[in-house]
Amino acid sequence: MEIREALRSRRSVRRFKAQSIPESIIRDILSYAPWVPNHHVSEPWRFVAITGQSLEELADLRRDAVLAKRQGQPDGIARAERARAEFLEAAWVIAVIQKLDARPDRQKEDYASMAMATYNLMLVAWDYHIGSYWNTGPLLTDAAVWQWLNLSEDERPVAFVRMGYPEIIPVTRRTPIEERLQIKR
Numbered sequence: 001m002e003i004r005e006a007l008r009s010r011r012s013v014r015r016f017k018a019q020s021i022p023e024s025i026i027r028d029i030l031s032y033a034p035w036v037p038n039h040h041v042s043e044p045w046r047f048v049a050i051t052g053q054s055l056e057e058l059a060d061l062r063r064d065a066v067l068a069k070r071q072g073q074p075d076g077i078a079r080a081e082r083a084r085a086e087f088l089e090a091a092w093v094i095a096v097i098q099k100l101d102a103r104p105d106r107q108k109e110d111y112a113s114m115a116m117a118t119y120n121l122m123l124v125a126w127d128y129h130i131g132s133y134w135n136t137g138p139l140l141t142d143a144a145v146w147q148w149l150n151l152s153e154d155e156r157p158v159a160f161v162r163m164g165y166p167e168i169i170p171v172t173r174r175t176p177i178e179e180r181l182q183i184k185r
């Protein structure tokens with residue numbers, strides 16, 4: 001796919017077909033993640049590609065994390081079950097993990113590279129006609145999830161990216177750039 005077409009046509013996909021994605025494709029997609037601007041070439045990332053039984057475990061953890069956050073709310077249980085079902089619909093979930101630099105300025109710059117690395121995954125997936133969805137929410141701060149991912153003290157998850165073949169490709173909009181652009185000569 002031509003790069004401009006990929007940038008314009010990629011959408012965040014919420015609904016996936018019940019179709020698996022070979023591990024070889026996931027490995028290829030991930031191989032593009034590091035090829036982003038990265039100050040000091042610090043390479044602050046680590047990825048965990050999750051499928052099968054492990055994805056079922058993570059889906060359960062997501063349900064529990066959402067439930068804990070929404071305890072007592074009338075729709076808490078329904079939202080938690082929906083959160084679990086969303087993960088189970090994906091063929092894979094990629095946990096994107098940042099190694100935290102002790103220096104706040106470096107940590108901030110590293111996060112910029114983490115976001116770009118995550119976007120690289122999503123774009124290369126799109127090139128394979130694979131949809132993806134960037135999730136944050138309670139999973140990012142949940143102690144049981146950190147333990148499940150075997151995070152060390154200086155690591156934090158920054159994204160959980162659901163991947164699968166799209167069932168529905170949403171339509172969205174963007175403000176024309178002319179409304180946000182000033183040219184100074």
Ligand SMILES: Cc1cc2nc3c(=O)[nH]c(=O)nc-3n(C[C@H](O)[C@H](O)[C@H](O)COP(=O)(O)O)c2cc1C
Pocket residue numbers: 010011012013133134135136137172
């Ligand atoms: C840092 C970041 C965090 C996000 N977290 C969530 C999330 O937790 N839940 C969610 O529904 N969407 C989340 N999204 C996805 C956005 O909602 C989505 O990218 C947006 O709707 C634009 O859609 P598009 O990617 O199809 O253009 C996140 C996106 C980013 C960049």
